[in-house]
Amino acid sequence: MSAGDWLDTFPGVRGNEPLARHSQFGVGGPAQWFITTRDAGVLAEVLRRCADSGVSVTMLGAGSNTLISDEGIDGLVIRHNDRSLRVVDERTIELGAGCMMPRVALDCATRGLAGVEFGIGVPGTLGASVYGNAGAFGTEMADVLVDCTSLDPHGEPLTLTAAECDFGYRRSRFKEDLSGNVVVSARVRVHADDPGRVRERTEAIQAQRKASQPYGIRSLGSVFKNPPDDRAGRLIEAAGLKGRRSGGAQISPKHANFIVNVDHATAADVLTLVRVAHDSVQEQFGVDLEREIIVLGSETSGEHRD
Ligand SMILES: Cc1cc2nc3c(=O)[nH]c(=O)nc-3n(C[C@H](O)[C@H](O)[C@H](O)COP(=O)(O)OP(=O)(O)OC[C@H]3O[C@@H](n4cnc5c(N)ncnc54)[C@H](O)[C@@H]3O)c2cc1C
Secondary structure: OOOOHHHHHOOOOEEEEEOHHHOOOOOOOEEEEEEEEOOHHHHHHHHHHHHHHOOOEEEOOOOOOEEEOOOOEEEEEEEEOOOOEEEEEOOEEEEEOOOEHHHHHHHHHHHOEEOOHHHHHOOOEHHHHHHOOOEEOOEEHHHHEEEEEEEOOOOOEEEEEHHHHOOEOOEOHHHOOOOOOEEEEEEEEOEEOOHHHHHHHHHHHHHHHHHHOOOOOOEOOOOEOOOOOOOHHHHHHHOOOOOOEEOOEEEOOOOOOOEEEOOOOOHHHHHHHHHHHHHHHHHHHOOOOOEOOEEEOOOOOOOOOO
8 A cells, every 4th residue: 555546546647657758858757646637626636635645746837947857756746737818907817827938928919918028938837937936038927927826735725916925036935935835827917018019029039039048959948047246157158068968968059058958868967967067167166056947856866978
């Protein structure tokens, strides 16, 4: 008997599910159990039963900011896939946590709703973007969020205003005292504008992104946060690491704060490069870079394959 035996027969749950196929980066071992749902009621029930039976829960969005360990993840991995977008009024939209931010930006442009153009540069879900206060080109979730609703580990709802989320640079309370909560939806502030102008701004952000970041190749976004008054990419490049490879992973020759999956990379390959970049920048410039990417599962395994 194991604590999660009930999951073997719970509708929609898959056992031993390979997570690489659920991650944009295409890396990661299996989840002990995995479920995708669009239904907040089902999500609440699953969370409550996991809490009661002692099964650990891990949320996964699009996997565009997380490195999943090669050994996979124990317990239940949940993808909340509610992609609904509802226009509440000319100033507010309501989004399900599974909405992809680029799709939100494009849909809003078509409807002549401005304010979320930055979403075109964030290839992840709304839920994770609230969790990590994602931002691009001068705007972040904190600037546009009205409020968000989450479920606590027992499935009980909690709605917080943006101020109550205590957002900072790539952080929110969902990474801290509310780390067991799951974001299910959010209301976001917009304003009416000419659809052509909104689309132009959205396309300009997209063009800037394509020019400065690796595009059309699998990456995890920025590996490290920018330290105060500097840029992680500049420091890693100055350390001579652009293009450095470990197995199938490479520090992008285009932007040194990105690691790209060039040839069936493993999590161990990526972690080797993360450590090399961190330690080289610390040794050469005395800067202790802080990770932006999130590692799900164990970090201890894996060998260098340089
Ligand atoms: C090419 C590229 C460019 C990028 N550019 C940017 C950028 O400009 N700005 C930026 O901020 N980010 C950027 N990113 C990173 C990434 O897209 C964002 O961090 C995004 O918000 C992550 O969304 P996701 O759905 O992929 O999250 P995932 O990587 O799946 O998960 C990230 C974290 O959120 C948690 N999580 C997921 N869903 C929920 C939920 N519903 N409730 C609570 N926690 C949850 C996960 O457990 C995990 O800890 C980029 C990534 C790539 C690949």
